[in-house]
Amino acid sequence: MTTRRHVTKxxxxxxxxxxxxxxxxxxxxxxxxxxxxxxxNSPFLPTVLESLLIAIYPGTLxxxxxxxxxxxxxxxxxxxxxxxxxDPRDAPSYFAKKxxxxxxxxxxxxxxxxxxxxxxxxxTHSSLGPPLRPALTKRRLQACLRYACITAVWIAVTxxxxxxxxIDRGFRWTGGKCELLYDDSYAARAEKADMSDAEKAFxxxxxxxxxxxxxxxxxxxxxVFLLILGSATLWLELLPAMLKMDGLREAxxxxxxxxxxxxxxxxxxxxxxxxxxxxxxxxxxxxxxALFVAGMSWWMLLMTAAYFHTWFEKxxxxxxxxxxxxxxxxxxxxxxxxxxxxGMPGV
Numbered sequence: 001m002t003t004r005r006h007v008t009k010x011x012x013x014x015x016x017x018x019x020x021x022x023x024x025x026x027x028x029x030x031x032x033x034x035x036x037x038x039x040x041n042s043p044f045l046p047t048v049l050e051s052l053l054i055a056i057y058p059g060t061l062x063x064x065x066x067x068x069x070x071x072x073x074x075x076x077x078x079x080x081x082x083x084x085x086x087d088p089r090d091a092p093s094y095f096a097k098k099x100x101x102x103x104x105x106x107x108x109x110x111x112x113x114x115x116x117x118x119x120x121x122x123x124t125h126s127s128l129g130p131p132l133r134p135a136l137t138k139r140r141l142q143a144c145l146r147y148a149c150i151t152a153v154w155i156a157v158t159x160x161x162x163x164x165x166x167i168d169r170g171f172r173w174t175g176g177k178c179e180l181l182y183d184d185s186y187a188a189r190a191e192k193a194d195m196s197d198a199e200k201a202f203x204x205x206x207x208x209x210x211x212x213x214x215x216x217x218x219x220x221x222x223x224v225f226l227l228i229l230g231s232a233t234l235w236l237e238l239l240p241a242m243l244k245m246d247g248l249r250e251a252x253x254x255x256x257x258x259x260x261x262x263x264x265x266x267x268x269x270x271x272x273x274x275x276x277x278x279x280x281x282x283x284x285x286x287x288x289x290a291l292f293v294a295g296m297s298w299w300m301l302l303m304t305a306a307y308f309h310t311w312f313e314k315x316x317x318x319x320x321x322x323x324x325x326x327x328x329x330x331x332x333x334x335x336x337x338x339x340x341x342x343g344m345p346g347v
Contacts, residue, residue: 008031016226043253054322058306064302064306067305068306074092113293115147117293121234146345149342177215227304238287249262249264
């Protein structure tokens, strides 16, 4: 007696090698696009990845401005153009009040936090020197020089520039004045006549001290300038030391003293051949603090974009900050003499 065996065929679909290869190639091509060098291999331009990172800032300002235009509570709130803020009695958000804790204890003393984060990173990350040791390596020294240049710009724009800072000078050059002293009363006219040219050049702080208020003129957004300048400095120092992405490292182009355009790895000190840029895999306290400060700066930039200043005031703050960042972090790539002084992060 024989027993028949029934065989059941089960078909298991196997993806073709062509399809799998195409998916892999598409993923690789997307990654390769981010790692592309600057347009025309120009040492004066950022890489594709750097351009995308920089675009976050104007994108944030645009997002905040759109939000303030569409949000009903913001549209119905009372905005004071002289104080560049909303009336605190009907402010559309806690972040729309100048007295909010994040504005008072983070933005108002923003350069303190930027400085703290910068030097914690510089003296704890092994890519710049022995961690937690006061050894002044070449990389640390050049990082400190970059910080000094950025800080000098911050001081000139917001604190002091052979008298009033650039923001206050620009405000007065565009017709701005301190309302308390420049009214039409007889006493104000007499006081104005007795003032010297130097005394007339009041700073914003001096105007507030005597109970006055800036009026008229164009006021560059100091908040936008500070938050972009400080956070961009931290990102441009951090990312080349942390991420294994060519778009932040080898894809950068430099012009050497012989007039040739080469990859940034050409001048690295990691190897004698200069073709391998090593990245220490570590996240010490300096990296964490810098990431936190840079992240908080972005959030407060978004809040500033949504609730403070006009669009043009925010735009000029962006332009001034970008000008300083370009001069310190991008211009040295195409100017060998300047690069010898301030260096490049990760090189």
